[in-house]
Amino acid sequence: MSTIYEVAKLAGCAVSTVSRVLNHHPNVSAKTKAKVQTAMDKLQYRPNTVAKSLASQRTHCVGIMVNELASSFFGTLTGAIESTMRAHNKHTIVTAGHSDAATEKKGIEFLIDRKCDAIVVHAEAVSDAYLIELIERGVAMLVMNREIKGYESYCISLNNELGGFLATQAVIAHGHNDIAYISGPMKKHDAHQRWEGHRRALEHANIDYNPLNFIEAEFTKSGGEAAFYRLLKRKAVFSAIVCGNDEIACGVMTAARQHGLALPSELSIVGFDNSPITLCTYPTLTSIDYPIAQMGQYAANHILQTVYGEHIDCDSGQFKPQLVERASLIKRVAMK
Incomplete structure (x- = not known):
């Protein structure tokens, strides 16, 4: 050699x-x-x-911990970080926390033990106190989709509450007053914030909140299907459904058709994330854009700037959602 x-x-x-x-x-x-x-x-x-x-004193390696690996959302995030890092001759190690506190801690400690120069963390179960402890220990870390009071410079987040508000506001603007809402698991910070935005939009339009029209579900297609049938079992009245993410919305579309509803003439549907699947549904799905690729690129650029000393301009790590209107949302037609 x-x-x-x-x-x-x-x-x-x-x-x-x-x-x-x-x-x-x-x-x-x-x-x-x-x-x-x-x-x-x-x-x-x-x-x-x-x-x-x-x-x-550098391994030129960046760690990434996300909730799941088998997800287009997290695939987009990790892909954006990896491609940006690779362009600067850095490598990435990826692990998953599966929304479990113990597993998330193991994943984070694994990346620290591998001497990663920096870590990007999308954690849902570990406490703010644990993440603050790591930051205070000097771990170069960025926290995705989370705001830690006093440590905002370490956080990259989307205004989920505004996203929930925009989704429901758009439905109301199309003449819908009877609106169902299917959230993700409310223990998850982003799911709860989106629901809060939904409530604010109803209040802003002087529409009473009806608990019968609220269902909590998993962030999955099957979760959306089950939630739709639960709404029917309750005999809830609605002409539109706002969903906590696009996978839930796809499940609602499937179940609604199985129930004999014509979409969108008999039911308008709005999702959240603006994932690639929104263009593959019929009708195409109105959704709130979650700029996860841009957020991943920002994370990579921030690390390149602060850890590796690269001359890269970085704007704020606080991102705003936008409504992307497509064919699944139309003017109100009474549900049969």
Whole structure:
């Protein structure tokens, strides 16, 4: 196996120059970089990453912990972080917490033990106190979809309450007064905030909140299907359903058709996330845009700037949702 000394000798430069090339130091000419790269190629030289990490105190690796891996939402998030990091010669390690406090802690500690230079965390079950403890310990960390009072600079979040308000406000603007709401699990911060936004939109329009028209469900298609049938069993009256996410909305669409309803003429439906599936449903699904790709890119750029010293402009980590109106939402027609 060739060594850095052999590379330096073949390239006709100092070992320190080879080291600067390997560490992408800006003060190395293109001509010198080319000579060093040619020498490394000829010798089939591979840097000792362990030694390199010890010398630089950097592993050039970023950890990501998300709720689930089998999810287009989290796939979009991790994909945005990974592609941005890869463009800057950094790598990522991904693990899942499955919305369980003990599993989330294990995942975070796993990434810390792997000496990741920074960690992006989308955690739902661990406490703010635990995350604050890590920050105070000096762990370079960004927290997704969460606001920790006093530690806002470590958080990247979407205004979920505003998203819930915009969804219901749009339904009301289309003439619907009898509105059902299917939330995700209310123990989840984002689900509760979206429901709060729904309540505010009703209050703003002087529409009484009807508990019969509220169902809590899992953030899944099957959860949406089951919730729709629960509404029917209650004999709830509604001409529109606002859903906590797009998967719930897809389940509602399936169940509504099975019940014999024509969409959207007999039932308007609104989702949340603006995931790719919104363009595959029939009718196409009106949804609240959750800019998760941009948020992931922001997280990566923030780490590149603050941890690695890259000259990258980063705006605020607070994002606002927007309504994307499609064919699933129309003017009110009485439900049969």
